[in-house]
Amino acid sequence: MSSASLNCRSYFDPSFDMKKKYRRAVIGKSPEVFTDIYLEQINIVVWQRRLSDTLQADVTRFLVSNPSFQISITVTPQNVLSRIRKFLGETSRLDLSKNISQLVGMFCCLFEIERVGLRLAVLDYPMCPKFHVDRVPCRLVTTYHGVATEWLPHDKVNRSKLSGVSERTSDNQIGLYKSQNDIRQLCQGDVALLKGEIWDRNDNAGLVHRSPSVVGDQHRLLLTIDFGD
Template identity: 50%
Template sequence: MSNMAINNERQTAGAPPRHILSRYSFEGNTADVLSDIYREDTNMAIWQRTLSDKLAVAAEGILSRKPHLKASSIVSPETAVSTANEMIGLEGNASLFSEDIAQLVDMFCCLFDLRRAGLRIAALDRAMCPRFHVDRVPCRLITTYVGQATEWIPHDRVDRAKLGIGNQGQSDDASGLLKNSHAIHQLKRGDVALLKGERWEGNEGAGLVHRSPSISVTARRLVLTLDFID
């Protein structure tokens, strides 16, 4: 069963409609928790999975062989394995990685009734999106195979007026974006998360606020994302 983060925010005079104020994250250790993204009061669903030892080794091997990997393609469940193989090669046990990608593509397309999805795999040595932000998409899947994973803020702990130009040139810590010092949460390696964006119907003004983690000069990440195409 999934766990819900409680949001105690109350509606006040002149505030946005109630449907914008209440947004929760759901998490669980089985893939079926991802279907909770369809709940109107949800803007994040997290499948808390643990990578198998073999898959973790395969991911480390890909990062070692392709430290500057940046690959993207439009894939279907039927073409995901072959496309992934072209992106990462077939050295070692990389086929395990391709098979995992194909499983995620199949789940993503089935969940949202899509024929295709936008696949991106990236090896990163710096924060790709270092500032907290929302995505102008309906929904995005993200998972980190190597390194630190995505940071995010629960809906009731962020002042959205401080996003983008609203920060007036100040850092996220100094702008007033965070309502308290314990607001930042972080996914774990292997977690599969669905992040509901601003273009999900009825979720305008409530897209999940998140950013890439800061990483040291010696650390690297291997990250996969899936996006809507159709």
Template identity: 45%
Template sequence: MQSQALIKEQTIASPARRSACAHEASILTDIYDESVNLAVWQRHLSRQVTADVSGFIKTANHLDRSAFIRAQHIEDDVRDELKRTSLGDDFISNTSELVDMFCTLFDLEQVGFRIRLLDLPMCPRSHIDRVPCRLVTTFSGQGTQWLESDSIDRSKLGHGSQGLDDSVSGLYSTEASIRSMTTGDVALLKGSAWIGNEASAIVHRSPPYITGEKRLLLTLDFLS
């Protein structure tokens, strides 16, 4: 386990990072900018996809599917994973497009695919992901929250929080430091396994739980 002194030293040495947000899908290519550790495409879901998701949310009690999706068979593989749900063609097509974008952007032959229906906080405490890069999007419910690198004290992550909630641990100075994605936003989160980003991974968390809310969350990952 690292000492607090070492964690503090790494925090001081961490290069500045920022988020990049826009209404065009092309913003996702900014993830290759060394100064960017989060790229967010602020998109609006079509009425057809929204209706598809709303119908599913009303009747579903559980969904947690994980799979490998092949770049050469994306729609077939996605359709196979969702065949036991009421999610229809519009949702499958939209999701397949995201997988295709992820594969193309990073030149991947297959990706790790996971889709979950959540009615409790998944990661309510701020953390980093020990992956190169992860795609996250919420089709229903609140979006993921993040902190800009210039507003946080990384020594308060993990054990450094001493078990305290983010709001009192000293991780960030004010509640205004918390930024939130909205339903439909597509984000690329650069993790600590991205070369050169070991000490600067984006710090993020699940949004606060709202009673009765169901979140439909999709994540895509590199495969080892």
């Protein structure tokens, strides 16, 4: 929606608040959509990608042999492949290592940064079960295996209720959102950029999201990439 359209709307809709921030999602089939994260009105960009059969097989083998794997490291596009292969195996898991390296390179190129914080974890529990926003400029998330991240469209969130989220109450009980139908969910393989609260002029507009419930003996393989120090 253009600024002109927003200005015009205030004349015809008495309830329209010009001071309220408007945010929306961009979803596409190629990583070219990532550049839309720079648009002020966008707070999530999703590249809907399908994992190759060889990559999925690599991930499955990795999960079998590493059911509680977790690393958190700082890497650069130049050293990420060698560092990841030290953790995943020099000769095995090559497809997974290369894919992670590619995403690190994309992230650094997109934001013109030299290093990132990378976290790769096998999870059998919801790491962040409550809806929340991140105090970061932007975070890349992708789930290589299992159920993926849940999120709320900006216009479906009662942001005044975010501070009321606690372990003793559910998100819908406090009125953070109106209906279960408001919840969106990424798919396995999707790569998403989640704009956070400290992106320039994005205070009170960071994407609201949470970890999905993990049922039974299910496992997730989650990768997150953040701006490095």
